[in-house]
Amino acid sequence: MSNKTTKKIFVLSIILVLIIVVFLIFKDRTDKKSESDLNFEENSQKEIITYSRINFFLSSSNKASMSIPNYWEGNYRIKEEGNEVVFYYLDKKRNAIELFKIFYTQKDIDFSEGGVELVAENDDYIFYLLRSDYLNLEEDLYYRMIDDINDTIKSFKIS
Numbered sequence: 001m002s003n004k005t006t007k008k009i010f011v012l013s014i015i016l017v018l019i020i021v022v023f024l025i026f027k028d029r030t031d032k033k034s035e036s037d038l039n040f041e042e043n044s045q046k047e048i049i050t051y052s053r054i055n056f057f058l059s060s061s062n063k064a065s066m067s068i069p070n071y072w073e074g075n076y077r078i079k080e081e082g083n084e085v086v087f088y089y090l091d092k093k094r095n096a097i098e099l100f101k102i103f104y105t106q107k108d109i110d111f112s113e114g115g116v117e118l119v120a121e122n123d124d125y126i127f128y129l130l131r132s133d134y135l136n137l138e139e140d141l142y143y144r145m146i147d148d149i150n151d152t153i154k155s156f157k158i159s
Helices: 003-045 140-147 149-154
Strands: 051-056 064-069 076-081 084-090 096-106 116-121 125-131
Touching: 051 076, 064 149, 084 140, 096 140, 096 149, 140 149
Parallel strands: none
Antiparallel strands: 051 064, 076 084, 084 096, 096 125, 116 125
């Protein structure tokens, strides 16, 4: 091989490497832009949820309240008895299906086991959450309500 041919191969190799580098840089920027476009679309499609405050345990000294998503309206019921309030989902046939319950006990009673979760406490009482066993329903609203239970419980307040 002549010196001239070697120089041509060398120059062509450098040009090829530069083309590959430019292509990879362009591809990386395009991928990042596409990801940011997708994130923007996902964030803009999130629904803004408004809430209404409900009160319960009104006949006791442990009055409490929580913020319930407005889309729950007409799709849930509560039943209060003594120291517990049960939240029900109303299915398409208007059957009440238990979602969760909140109850309170005196501080000297230990419920640290048994699937209950601490919600709040005051000087004399502890408030707990007990989630129900969820059913396999073909109703999207049921699962949406289940997904919002954690945010709903975070809004729990003792008056």
